[in-house]
Amino acid sequence: MSLPLPTIPRPRGEMGSFSFSEAEIEAEAIRLQEAIQQHQRWPIETCRGIAPITLEINRLKKEKNVFLIAHTYQTPDIIYGVADEVADSYTLSKAARDASQQTILFSSVRFMAETAKIVSPHKMVIHPSPEAGCSLSDGITAQDVRDLRAQYPGVPVACYINTTAAVKAECDVSVTSSNYLRICERLPGEKLIFVPDRFMGAHLQKALQGKKEVIVFDGECEVHAVFTGEKVRQWRKRIGENLSILAHPECSADVLEEADFVGSSEKLIHEAIRLGKVGQPDVMLITECGTAERVMAEAEDELNLYGACVMCRHMKATQLEDILQALQEPRDDQIIEIDSDIIARAQHNLDEMFRLAE
Numbered sequence: 437m438s439l440p441l442p443t444i445p446r447p448r449g450e451m452g453s454f455s456f457s458e459a460e461i462e463a464e465a466i467r468l469q470e471a472i473q474q475h476q477r478w479p480i481e482t483c484r485g486i487a488p489i490t491l492e493i494n495r496l497k498k499e500k501n502v503f504l505i506a507h508t509y510q511t512p513d514i515i516y517g518v519a520d521e522v523a524d525s526y527t528l529s530k531a532a533r534d535a536s537q538q539t540i541l542f543s544s545v546r547f548m549a550e551t552a553k554i555v556s557p558h559k560m561v562i563h564p565s566p567e568a569g570c571s572l573s574d575g576i577t578a579q580d581v582r583d584l585r586a587q588y589p590g591v592p593v594a595c596y597i598n599t600t601a602a603v604k605a606e607c608d609v610s611v612t613s614s615n616y617l618r619i620c621e622r623l624p625g626e627k628l629i630f631v632p633d634r635f636m637g638a639h640l641q642k643a644l645q646g647k648k649e650v651i652v653f654d655g656e657c658e659v660h661a662v663f664t665g666e667k668v669r670q671w672r673k674r675i676g677e678n679l680s681i682l683a684h685p686e687c688s689a690d691v692l693e694e695a696d697f698v699g700s701s702e703k704l705i706h707e708a709i710r711l712g713k714v715g716q717p718d719v720m721l722i723t724e725c726g727t728a729e730r731v732m733a734e735a736e737d738e739l740n741l742y743g744a745c746v747m748c749r750h751m752k753a754t755q756l757e758d759i760l761q762a763l764q765e766p767r768d769d770q771i772i773e774i775d776s777d778i779i780a781r782a783q784h785n786l787d788e789m790f791r792l793a794e
């Protein structure tokens with residue numbers, strides 16, 4: 437499979453010295469390389485270099501009984517080296533809620549770690565990279581939602597899960613990329629306010645045309661906003677009609693118009709793998725690079741991945757060293773704390789999501 441991907445993040449700083457034998461390190465390096473399945477970009481020397489860190493993280497996880505969750509957009513060393521659960525935002529919020537461990541380490545962006553804390557407030561949630569935000573969640577405030585409510589009294593407000601706890605507390609229900617159509621359709625009334633993603637909102641407006649009026653906020657994902665319909669059409673022309681175009685719903689209407697399949701990060705992965713199985717190997721994934729990296733690692737059939745992915749700088753802010761340090765001794769700013777009143781209101785919002793999504 438071929439796909440232009442960004443440079444692999446290198447370990448930063450000193451790793452510290454751990455007491456693993458050469459044989460343990462060699463076995464771990466081989467395990468990592470086999471799991472990542474990109475032998476050129478992840479040569480055995482690189483895997484040997486990170487093996488002591490993944491071994492130590494896995495040892496500490498056991499010792500401290502920590503459940504390590506990673507979003508698909510994290511780098512492959514995190515996903516295949518140390519994560520206990522990897523998926524899209526909906527599945528990960530359920531995994532955080534249902535985890536038996538009392539400590540969760542969430543390798544991802546801040547709003548996902550906050551969501552884990554909301555659904556399991558009695559657990560300690562560690563977020564190794566407090567600076568890892570998201571252009572969607574950082575682009576709307578609780579006051580923006582209060583203003584919309586004042587402007588459209590009585591209209592239900594659905595928010596994309598890519599929002600802060602304070603914003604969720606002001607909204608009636610959260611939705612994710614895997615359930616926004618289903619949940620919004622089930623909300624009462626003929627009007628609906630959707631925040632903050634204008635592209636997902638436009639997709640909703642189209643899907644609910646004639647059934648509901650959808651009032652949309654103007655946020656966007658800085659990663660998915662980069663793709664254009666024009667570029668996608670050029671690829672289709674170059675590769676031919678056999679090219680299957682798979683896009684994330686955070687893309688613009690122009691891109692989604694060209695897509696053969698629209699879905700969450702996890703659904704895109706499953707669809708690409710399915711296409712490989714049924715002998716349709718020409719696939720273009722219009723989304724963040726982590727999705728293609730998982731397809732490369734997990735597809736058993738040959739796939740030709742076309743086009744270029746875009747990297748999310750927020751998702752890629754976390755490295756193995758950050759996880760190790762946060763596991764050893766989390767700093768105060770790496771422990772998610774949310775005001776109890778906000779937790780209670782945001783919990784109601786997420787309970788509604790679980791109820792309406794199932």
Ligand code: 13P
Pocket residue numbers: 508523524525526598612613614657686699700701702724
């Ligand atoms: P998913 O729920 O599809 O993983 O989306 C999360 C996200 O931030 C996509 O940009």
Ligand code: SF4
Pocket residue numbers: 545569570571572573598657658659660686724748749750751
């Ligand atoms: Fe946010 Fe976009 Fe990054 Fe997802 S890919 S975390 S929506 S900035």
